[in-house]
Amino acid sequence: MALKVGRRFIVEPGGALHGEFPVPGDKSISHRSVMLGSIAEGETRVEGFLEGDDAMATLSAMRALGVEIEGPEDGRLRIQGVGLHGLQAADAPLDLGNSGTSMRLFSGLLAGQPFVSELVGDASLMRRPMRRVTDPLTRMGARIGTAPNGTAPLRIEPAPGLRGIDYAMPMASAQVKSALLLSGLYAEGETCVTEPAVTRDHTERMLAALGVPVAVEGPRVRVTGGASLTGGGIAVPGDISSAAFFLVGASIASQASVTLTNVGLNPTRTGVIEILRRMGASIDIDAGHAGTGEPVGRITVEPAPLRGIDIPPELVPLAIDEFPAIFVAAACARGETVLRGAEELRVKESDRIAVMAEGLARLGIEVHPQPDGIRIVGGRLRGGHVRAHGDHRIAMSFAMAALAADGPVTIDDCAEVDTSFPGFVELAHRAGLSIRAEETSA
Ligand code: S3P
DSSP: OOOOEEEEEEEOSOOEEEEEEEOOBOHHHHHHHHHHHHTSEEEEEEESOOOSHHHHHHHHHHHHTTOEEEEEETTEEEEEEEOTTOOOOOSSOEEOTTOHHHHHHHHHHHHTSSSOEEEEOOTTGGGSOOHHHHHHHHHTTOEEEOOTTSOSOEEEEOOSOEEOOEEEOSSOOHHHHHHHHHHHTTEESEEEEEOSSOOOOHHHHHHHHTTOOOEEETTEEEEETTOOOBOOEEEOOBOHHHHHHHHHHHHHSSEEEEEEEEEEOOTTTTHHHHHHHHTTOEEEEEEEEEETTEEEEEEEEEOOOOBOOBOOGGGTGGGTTTHHHHHHHHHTSBSEEEEOSOGGGGGSSSOHHHHHHHHHHHTTOEEEEETTEEEEEOOOOOOEEEEOTTOHHHHHHHHHHGGGOSSOEEEEOOGGGGGTOTTHHHHHHHHTOOEEEEEEEO
16 A cells, blocks of 8 residues: 655744745635636636646546546646536546535535536545535435535435525535535526625626626625526636735744735635734735736735734634634734634634644643634744644644744644645745755655
8 A cells, every 4th residue: 555645844943034926826716717617608718727736626526527628737727618518427436635615616516417426535525514515405406415424425416406595504604605606507596695794705706707697785696597607718816815824924024025916805805914904914905907807916014013802703704714824923912812703613624723722832822712713822932843634724824833933843744735835835935934844654
């Protein structure tokens, strides 16, 4: 049996962050570019596509469903769309790796197909809750089986016909909203989704850009079945979730000046900027041109003394993926930072409350985890040995923590960084972080 290779980061303390550079393409928008381009009529050309494992899992799955896709080459794809009804059965289960977005959005898309699909993933993905999508899809008439505890493998059987529903989501989830909008394209009548708090709206924006009428009235989004998509050009901006590590790193470093270019600034994603600014961060934004319905801009960040805050609950879904990095900022702030209403963090690629609490405690920070959040008492970060538990965002957050630590930070279990940020170590190193990666037997 081949030995599984793991990765460890070793980051020397201190260092500076400098430079002007782009971050890799947005993961959420990359997934959607492949999914929507594939079911559109005609060719879709994508640029800025994220060549990370998660978006590549979506791309491979679409190829397995019969879609011809050229690339990626330097972030460019050419997708020969097959139209709403042109997908074909895959001849093996679709392996979606570590990617929750792929699994949840594909559930919606495949629920309306006239063939059987099976969806599987890695150990982390096979533990994540799927009833949040399979329950409402079942109400639309879909036939989806899960494991007894509501996790993958998912088996999707052809349904005699999907019906639109009017669904109030119990949790703020763009993945659930998107899954229902995608199945809504295949349903009779109107599918209406109401969200309890604003979540990322990339699906709505991209559907509209490809010619599907999407009605958005406050928290309600509606699509009508049968509307066809027209292929076109999609420019994927840089991922603000990847930029977040540099925003925090440059804020806590003793010396830094970083400008991140072409970063997506969709207002449903900018919670991290708002939270860091409330903590006292020095972040300047030069909002630029909008690429295919998504605003972008340059972000410049410099070190600043941070203070702890109570994070406003309405910002939680707008920064949901950035909390590991925000917790590192909180560890370096004067006073306490309190987060509540964020129980979703417990069901991400890892339990991000437990895993960050464990790691920050090892680095000498006083933490008080709660079921739905955490209280972090800012202090002095020590060096130490932490574990990323296979969660990309935890690994990159702790790498940045070394900028403010008084000893080296060693982070185990970092191989999944490639899911969202291929080239992170090289880019961070070029910017001034004293980071190296080492192979381990995992
Ligand atoms: C995503 C939505 C969020 C986010 C995930 C990507 C998306 O998940 O955490 O990384 O692309 O729709 P939830 O919708 O489960 O909050």
